[in-house]
Amino acid sequence: MRLATWNVNSLRARMGWVEEWLRTREPDVLLMQETKLPDEDFPVAEFAALGYESAHHGNGRWNGVAIVSRVGIDDVRPGFHDDEGPPEECRLLSANCGGIRVFSVYVPNGRTVESEHYVAKLDWLSRLQTELAETCAPLADIALCGDFNVAPADSDVWDITQFAGMTHVTAAERAAVGELLDWGLVDALRVLHPDGPGPFSWWDYRAGAFHKGWGMRIDLALVSRSLAGRLTEVAIDREARKVFGPNKPSDHAPVVVDLDFEPV
DNA sequence: ATGGTAGAGCATCTA
Numbered sequence: 001m002r003l004a005t006w007n008v009n010s011l012r013a014r015m016g017w018v019e020e021w022l023r024t025r026e027p028d029v030l031l032m033q034e035t036k037l038p039d040e041d042f043p044v045a046e047f048a049a050l051g052y053e054s055a056h057h058g059n060g061r062w063n064g065v066a067i068v069s070r071v072g073i074d075d076v077r078p079g080f081h082d083d084e085g086p087p088e089e090c091r092l093l094s095a096n097c098g099g100i101r102v103f104s105v106y107v108p109n110g111r112t113v114e115s116e117h118y119v120a121k122l123d124w125l126s127r128l129q130t131e132l133a134e135t136c137a138p139l140a141d142i143a144l145c146g147d148f149n150v151a152p153a154d155s156d157v158w159d160i161t162q163f164a165g166m167t168h169v170t171a172a173e174r175a176a177v178g179e180l181l182d183w184g185l186v187d188a189l190r191v192l193h194p195d196g197p198g199p200f201s202w203w204d205y206r207a208g209a210f211h212k213g214w215g216m217r218i219d220l221a222l223v224s225r226s227l228a229g230r231l232t233e234v235a236i237d238r239e240a241r242k243v244f245g246p247n248k249p250s251d252h253a254p255v256v257v258d259l260d261f262e263p264v
Numbered sequence: 265a266t267g268g269t270a271g272a273g274c275a276t277c278t279a
Binding site: 009010012013034036060061062109111149204205206207208209248250251 | 267268269270271272273277278279
């Protein structure tokens with residue numbers, strides 16, 4: 001089974017490239033973030049034409065998360081299980097796909113450590129931990145994947161000295177991700193590629209950051225231990241961050257997870 | 265000269 005996660009930075013702008021990428025890389029399940037679409041505009045028919053069933057959770061111009069699957073998609077849950085009414089921002093979507101409980105995750109950007117948005121980011125991560133604890137068992141087959149806006153270790157940024165006093169690398173943010181790991185998840189990429197620096201999953205559009213290697217690994221695939229033992233490859237597709245003719249890249253590259261796991 | 269880009273959408277906001 002092949003799972004992938006990709007912050008597409010507008011599905012409207014990226015759909016042609018996403019379709020081409022699906023045809024080439026053939027994931028069984030693709031989790032997307034930042035679709036920037038309301039539900040009614042999600043291209044269900046286009047994904048169906050490629051053999052994928054869809055679920056989407058979005059309400060407007062920003063955020064928006066999706067799951068497309070060619071191994072079934074059941075028990076779809078938009079947002080947190082204890083949400084009261086529709087959320088202001090759509091950043092979480094979970095479903096059962098081929099026997100794995102998958103979560104498409106888009107953690108809020110903290111902007112600056114002094115900002116109210118930073119506090120909200122930590123609160124949201126805490127709520128994600130609660131969601132996991134209250135809706136899943138640690139021994140189940142779980143994949144919690146997406147844009148966490150946290151670089152888990154210094155080796156996950158191109159130059160840690162450039163990040164003094166910045167979000168994405170603070171002890172509190174890393175501790176919040178650490179709680180997900182303590183509960184029973186594993187950072188899949190580091191199982192097979194324990195040594196950094198890199199690979200990175202995000203590069204700023206500005207200042208030629210991609211070509212200078214100024215990246216960060218903030219897109220994570222966190223899998224339960226049962227799946228961690230079945231990993232055959234985990235890779236970040238940095239080729240997808242390059243420009244391909246008419247296709248303009250997202251600022252994020254997809255993370256691709258291969259498992260010795262038969263979809264059920 | 266405190267710089268740069270992309271996407272939403274039409275003035276800025278988000279990242």
